[in-house]
Amino acid sequence: MIKPSERMKRLGGCLLLAVLFVSQAQAQEKSFLRLTQPGRQINAVTATRQYLVGSTCKSCQVFVNDEPQKVYPTGAFAIEVELEEGSNEFLIKSLGPEGDSIARTVYFTYNIPEAPQPVTAVNIAYVQTFPEGNLLVAPGDLIRFRVKAIPGGTVTVGGQLQLMELPLSGRQTMPGIYQGTYTVQCNDPLITGRGIPVVLESEGTEVRRNTPYTFTLTDPQTQPMVGKTTGDNPFLKYGLGDDRLGGARMGSLDTAVYLHITGKVGSDYRVKLSKTLTAYIPQEQVVMQAPGTFPPSSLSNSWRVWGDDQFDYLTVAFSQKLPYRTTQQTDPSRIVLDIFGATANTNWITQLENSQEIKNAYYEQVEDDILRVTIELKHKQHWGHQVYYNGGTLTVKVKRPPAQPGLGNLTIAVDAGHGGRNTGAQGPTGVYEKEMALAVATSLQQALQAEGARVLMTRVNDSYVDNNYRVTSYRDKDPDLLVSIHLNSSSDPIRIQGTSTYYKHIGFRPLSQHIYKHLLELGLKEFGNIGSFNFALNSPTEYPNVLVETLFLSNPEDEMKILDPDFRHQMADKIVMGIKDFVAEGYTGAEEQQ
Incomplete structure (x- = not known):
């Protein structure tokens, strides 16, 4: 780590100079600096550990605040810096083999995040409701309320539910947090299609706020709400949770399947599947049916x-x-x-x-x-x-399983991730994931064809292909199996590297395991064989499929490997070996289960 004080103290062990000897060809290189992290010159951050990531000429030296840094043979560098509270300035300098130089300055302002402060005036700081979003609710549904207000007051919801102020203990270190759960009633006067009033009473003063979302009641005496799935790939979600890949999916449905709709949260309909099981579906995947339509049975x-x-x-x-x-x-x-x-x-x-x-x-x-x-x-x-x-x-x-263990009679789909405007991650040298994914996919295509396989390519150039289209098009093409090629990325470009494979359905795990085992033979670090993965190309049940996150493009060492055409060919060969092992283990002549 580098500390930006005037003392310019060195943190950690000795850092090697990137270039010791300069060849005639190298001497002709001119110095340059390309920063991929951070993306701006002036940065306000809340963490002491930050990174300076980018590239320079292959024979250049890089200094940060006059301290020499490691430069990879590709010209990439990744430097960890430690911030002091307040303003931090880093001068990044690239020195060429002929003495030419270029410099850039990056500023970080690090302020220790302030601890949440209690409300000191008679006021309500915020009102939260869970689930979040405008709700269509039915009798028996639960609505949770959380309110931050002045401590020691009385908080009521709609004049009916009094919220309790949480005592200070454990993680609850701030007074003035009021919570409670409301059960929706038949003909509920609280649920009017608008926000619900929240009232604080303290020190003889009354403060009123409304919930940020609206609440509408479905009348149990009216006809049940019924919807019908629409679109190419409607799907059910277990709940309302979300991450960068979306909520956990229960599975896909055919078009024109009838659903019993019992509520709505934001843009998701709630679906009653049985007396004990509900699910959610995006509203754009449902066409509501006329009142009187029978619920599915x-x-x-x-x-x-x-x-x-x-x-x-x-x-x-x-x-x-x-x-x-x-x-x-x-x-x-x-x-x-x-x-x-x-x-x-x-x-x-x-x-x-x-x-x-x-x-x-x-x-x-x-x-x-x-x-x-x-x-x-x-x-x-x-x-x-x-x-x-x-x-x-x-x-x-x-x-059915293939008739023989080889790849000669198989059709294998090779999916190069990203493409076009969907660039994916970016490496220290500026290369994009979409470029390297296509390069590896092309090598894999050639290696599979050498084994006699018929190969279907999602894309063969820098074109944008929507993930939903990829899934639906392969449903029609019906490959024997699919391999999706990507490169991983991390905010930590120094410690996090290695290879990984991903699957969603347990029956397809062996394909990901065989490929993972052979990739590790290249001396790559383990990042894991990861299951229940909610990636679009892992969702089909029609054919075995695997996502291969070949390497971490964010890591300079991994990036250097993937930039090497010979290494990409080696990686493609290892993937083919994994596929061959999977087929040999599961072809028709393999042992039947007892």
């Missing part, structure tokens, strides 16, 4: 298990398109399908001998409104399944 009709020359199928007929979810199980390998609103009304399942991968199929009524179908597979390895409606018949299409 149906008796099961005829069942059949059969096969054609490519796939096995399980079909079950319903009078209405009901919502569902599927999960994969291993040891033994099974597909479990829960159909919501369905009631068993079938005393036989017809199974034909032309089915080659479905070993057994049976059902049980696990709840009044959940019919569970279990499909046992003959082989240990999952090769994919798709659930859809053909008219009113719910169909599970099960993919």
Whole structure:
């Protein structure tokens, strides 16, 4: 670390000069400075540890406040600096082999974040409600309130609910935080389609505020609200949580599936799947139906298990398109399908001998409104399944294993991440993730073709391709498996590096494990084999898929490797080896499960 005091103290061990010897070609290089982090000259920050990341000429030396820094053979550098409270100035200088130089100054203002302060006047600082957003609620729903106001007062919501001031203990170190939970009632006078009034009484003074969001009541005496899915890839979410990849997904649905809508939070409808299970769906994926439309429910009709020359199928007929979810199980390998609103009304399942991968199929009524179908597979390895409606018949299409262990008869999709305006991460030298992802994907394409595989490429140039389009287009193209190529990034460009693979469905984990194992043979640091990952290209169940975060582009050492064409070819070869191991382990001639 570098401290920006006039003393210019050196923090840590000795830092090596980047260039010791200068060749004739190097001597012709001119000094330059390109900073990728921070992105601005003047920066206000709240952390003492910051980084100066960028690049210069390959034979240049770099100094920060006159102290020499490490420069990688690519010209990249990543320097950690430690800030003092107040203003911090760093002079970054690049010195060329012929003595030419260029300098830039970066400023950080570091102020220790102030601890939250209690309210000192008779006032309300804020009103929060959970879930956040405008709500469409039903009787029995819970609304949580949190209010920050002057300590020692009385806070009521709508004149009906008195909030409690939290005592000081543990993490609760500030007085004046009032909380409470309200249960929505039938014909609730508090729920009027507008904000709810919150009143503080203290020292003979009354202060009124309204909630920042509105609340509307659904009348239980009116007809149930019913929606129908629309679009190419509607999906259900478990809850309202969110991260950079969105909320955790329960699974995708077919178009025109009926849903029982019981509420709305912000832009998400709440869906009643059973008496004990709810989910959420984005409002743009739902078309509301006319009042009087029946909520989804149906008796099961005829069942059949059969096969054609490519796939096995399980079909079950319903009078209405009901919502569902599927999960994969291993040891033994099974597909479990829960159909919501369905009631068993079938005393036989017809199974034909032309089915080659479905070993057994049976059902049980696990709840009044959940019919569970279990499909046992003959082989240990999952090769994919798709659930859809053909008219009113719910169909599970099960993919069979390849006939042989090699790649010669396989169609493999190679997805180069990002592209066009979606640049992805940026490395210290200024290279973008979209460029390196395409470079690795192209090497992988060539390596797979050398093994005889047919390769489908998401993109072959710097073009933008929407993630939802990638998913839906591959559903139509039906590859045998998919590999999505990306590069990782971290705010810490020095400590965080290495390779990782990602999967969502447990049945596809072996593909990610085999590839990960071979990538580590390149001497790369471990970042992990990561499951339940909510990435769009990991969501399909139709074919095994894996996201390969090849390296951390933010790390100069990893960036140097990925910039090397020979290393990219080695990485592609290792991915191919992992795919071959996966296929060899799961082809038709592999051991069947008992």
